[in-house]
Amino acid sequence: MKSVIEITQTVKNWLDPKNPALQQAVDKTVSEGLFSAEDIQHQLSVLRGNVESGDIEEWVKRVGLSDQTHAKGNKVLCLHAGNLPLVGFQTALGVLLSGADYYGKLSRKDPYLLTSFLEEVENSGLEQEIQFSTDLNSFGDLEADKVIFAGSQESVPEVKKEINKLNVAKNDAKYIIRTAKFSIAYLDQWNESTKRELAEAMLRYGGKGCRSVAVVVADFGLEDVKAELKQAIRSFWKENPQHEKPMPELKYQYAYNEGIQRNQLWLEDFLIQETDELPETDFTVNWVKGDQEKARELRMKFGEVVQSVYTTDTEIDGLKTEPLSQAQKPPLYWKPDGVDVVDKLIV
Template sequence: MSKINPKNSINSFSELGRQLLAPDAALNALIENEQYHNAWFTPASVSEAVAAIGAMLNTEDLTAWLSKYDLETGKPVKNVGLILAGNIPLVGFHDALCVIASGNKALIKASSQDARLIKAVLEKLVTIDAGFAGSFSFVDKLEGFDAIIATGSNNSSRYFDYYFGKVPNIIRKNRNSIAVLSGKETAEELFNLGHDILDYYGLGCRNVSKILVPEGYDFTFFFESIEDHKAIINHHKYNNNYDYNKSIYLVNGDKHFDNGFLMVKEDDRLTSPLSALFFNYYHDMAEAENIISQNAENIQCIVSTLPLHVKNQVVGFGQSQQPKLWDYADGVDTMEFLSSL
C-alpha cells in the first residue's frame, strides 16, 4: 500500500462531510434501522451523530487541523490497531479518521454495539476516493499492528496495558464531563445544557454527569428550562433506568430533586447513573476550580461560560457533543502520536 498524501485527502474528507449532512437513501435506511440492533441507537440519536461528524468534516477545519502536523508521504505506512467503543453512534470514527488522515492503515476492531455505522461511513469514503480502499480494514482479531489506540472501561484498560504495553499506544479509560453554572444562565443556555446532559441518553463521555452550582442555587429555573427534553422518558431503556434509580433513592431516603425524567442529587462522585445528575455547591471560583483540578484526569470536557483556569477543555452550553477535529479524547493529541510513529 502506498502512502496517501494527507493534504490531498482534504477534498475527499470534506465531500464525505457533505454527504453525511445530506444522507442518501441507503444511509437513511441505516439510520432508521440501527435501533433494531441497539435499542439506544434511535433514529434521532444516530442522525445527530451523523450530522455532528458531517459538520466536523468541513474544508476550513480540515485544512487548519492537518496543517499542524508533519505528515510526510515518504514515511512507511504503519498498521494501527483500533479497539473502538460502542456507547454512542460513531464514537470511534475520529480515531479511524486520524489513522487514515495520517497516511497509515487502521485495523479496526469495532464494537458489536456499533459495527454497521462506521463501516458504512468509511465505505462512503472509498466510494468518493478509491485510493482509500487500502487504508482501513475491519478485523475480528488484532494482529500485525505497529501501534494501538484502545478505548474501554477502567477495568478493560488494565488488560489493554498488559497486552499492548510493548507497542506505542493510547489507552483510554472512563471519563465524564461536568458543567459549572454561575446561577445567571438564561433559559436558552440551560435548555442547551439539557442537550449536554441528555443527548444520546447520557451514555457518552462528553455527556455532563455532574454540575457545580453556587451556594444557595435554586433548581426551579433549571428544571423549567429543560422541560422540553421530557420526551426522553418515553424511551423504554431510559425509563427503566429512571424507575430503578428513583426507587433506590426513595428506599434509601436519599434527598434529591425530580422533574419526572431527570433526578438531581448532591453527590461528590463524578459519574452519575443514567437518568440522574449529580451536583456540588461551590463557595467561590477558587473552590470550583479546585474540585475540577482534583478530578481533572477523569473529566473529558467542561461546559461553562465562566472564565475557568483549568487544563480540561471548556465548551459552551449545548456544545459538548459537537467536538472539533482537534478536540481529542482525554486531551491526548492522537495525530501527534500517529505522526511520530
C-alpha cells in the same frame, strides 16, 4: 497532501443526506433499537457542520501533517467503543489522515454507521489498507504498531491480555488508551440559553458520553432553579425521546436521598442530586453549590475520569475550559482525554 483532499471529499460524499448507504445504516441502527433517530441525526448534523467549517483542514494544520510528517507504513488497531452513535468516527478519520493503515474492531452496539463510512473510504480508492470487523479474532497475528482503545480503566488489563494472546499487536506496540467518563459544567449565570445548553449537555445520548455533563458546579443551589431546570429537561425530552430506560438502582438512589433528606430533582427516568461525590450511576447528575475554586477542586479530585470542564463565558484560572454550547458539538480536532490521536500517531 493530496490524500487529505481525497479524504475530505470522501467524508462529504458519505455525509450527503441522499447517500443511500448511510441512510440504510441509519435505518438498521434505529430499527434494531441501538440508538434513537434523534441522536443519530444530531451526530450527523454536527459532523456535517464540522466538515463544512473546515475542521479537517484545521486538524491537519494543527498537527503539522505533511508529505514528510505522517504515519505511513504503520499498522494501527482501533478498538472502538459503542456507547454513542459514531463515537469511533473521529479516531478512524484521524488514522486515515495520518496515513497509517487502519484496522478497526467495531462495537456490536454500533456496527452499521461506522461501517458505512469505512466502505465509502474503501470505494474511494484510497491507498491505505482498511480492514474492520466486530470480532477481534479477525486480526490475529496482525502485529499492529499502535493500538487505540476506548473503554473503562478496569477493562484495560483484560483487553491487553486478549491482544497478546491473539498476537494482534507487537510486543512493543504503543497503546493510546482513553478512559475519561464524564465532564463538569461550571455555571455562574442562569438564563434561557444556559438552561437549553445544560439540558443538551446532560441528556444527549442518555448522558453516556465522556463529554456529557455529570457534575454541575453552580453559584446557586439546585433548589433555586429546580422548577426551571425541570421544565428545560422536559422540553429536551419532548424533542428527543429517550432511547434507553434507566436501571432500577436509580430508584434506590432516589429513595436513599429521601431517607437522608438530600435535595434532589427526581424525574423518574433521571435524577439530579446535591452532592460533590464522584458520579457513578447512569442517568444521574451531581449538583454542587460552589464557586470557581470548587470547580477547580473537583476537577483535580476526580482526575483522569474527567474529560472537559465547560463554562458559559467565564474563564477559570488554572483550568482549560470549553464553551458549554459545544459540549455535544465538538470540533473534529477536539482531544479525547486531552490527547490528539493524529499527533500521537505521527510521533
